[in-house]
Amino acid sequence: VIFLIIGFTYKFESTPGDIELVLEAISSKFNVSPWLMLVPAFLVIIIIKKVPPLPALLAGSLIGGVFAIIFQPHLIREVALGLDESTTSFFKSSYLSVMQSIFGDVAITTPNEMVNELLSSTGMRGMLNTIWLILSAMVFGGTMESAGLLVKITSVVIRWAQSTGSLVTTTIATSIFFNITASDQYIAIVVPGRMFADSYKKRGLKPEVLSRTLEDGGTIxxxxxxxxxxxxxxxxxxxxxxxxxxxFAFFNILSPLFSILFAYLNYKIRRYGDDEQDEEKTMTDEDRRDI
Incomplete structure (x- = not known):
């Protein structure tokens, strides 16, 4: 709804003429065909089938490369010649172009500068700096968790959780704190989950309440x-x-706030019934493992 309002009220600098220039630039360089929609359709099917990430990424890259070879042979040759001017074999050109587009720099030139910027890519190589940052953040966060520093720092906030609303607020604040200090989403979910699990159980709140709160505070x-x-x-x-x-990340900003609001209003907060709570208390560890 917010984006719909912005779309109707915001004054964009571009004009219909600019859009036409972009479309002309794309059409002048690419063979645009409805058959190309098979690639995103294939990816949607992969998502629906819940294919594991690595096979899904591999399949998406391969089918994208195959369709590029079939529908954009002139670009395949152009990219390959930029890598090796002596290339004459189309098979070799296809291999070089697809591999280069996956891991290296690729720049496709059109008459439109904005389109040129859009079509420029650095592949996996361009992600290396981000990967180093991710690895460093994971090591840093893991070290802090293993040393018990994160729990020590935040254990004091558990005392503030005197009601369902304050418990949810504290959980979300703790997850955000871990996102900022530990620099890793996994830690921002797992550590608060361990810290507050007993508090939620004592208040008769079902596990999905904690799970949803961790999503709103840690994941989003x-x-x-x-x-x-x-x-x-x-x-x-x-x-x-x-x-x-x-x-512009309205969902990411508003979702934790609404979660806190609903907790204070006691809206959509699932609790154990008396029978369920008694059953939970008498359940053995072996029973939980079986579940």
Missing amino acids: TSVLVPWNTCGATQSRVLGVPTMEYVP
Whole structure:
């Protein structure tokens, strides 16, 4: 709804003529065909089938490369000649171009500068700096967790959780704190989950309440922190600095606030019934493992 309002009220600098120039630049360089929609359709099917990430990424890259070879042979030759001017074999050109587009720099030139910038890519090599940051953040966060520093720092906040609303607020604040200090989404979810699990159980709150709160506080807000593993990745993939897209991340900003509001209003807060709570208390560790 917010984006719909912005779309109807915001005055854009571009004109219909600019859009036509972009479309002409794309058409002059690419063979645009409805058959190309099979690639995103294939990716949607992969998502629906819940294919594991690595096979999904591999399959997406391969089918994208195959369609590029079939529908954009002139670009395949252009990229290959930029790498090796002596290349004459189309098979070799296809291999060089697809591999280069996956891991290296690729720049396709059109009459439109904006389109040129859009079509420029650095592949996996361009992600290396982000990967180093992610690895460093994971090591730093893991060290702090293993040393018990994170729990020590935040254990005092558990005392503030005197009601359901304050408990949810404290959980979200702790997750955001870990996203900022530990720089890793995983830690921002797991550590608060361990810390507050007993508190939620004592208040008769079902596990899904804690799970939803951790999602709202840990998962969603991680992309708002520039040095967090998620924020760094999104910024690199989108090509937009984190602090520039933050003002437009309405869902990421509002979701934790609504979660806190609903907790204080006791709205959609699932609790154990008396029978369920008694059953939970008498359940053995072996029973939980079986579940």
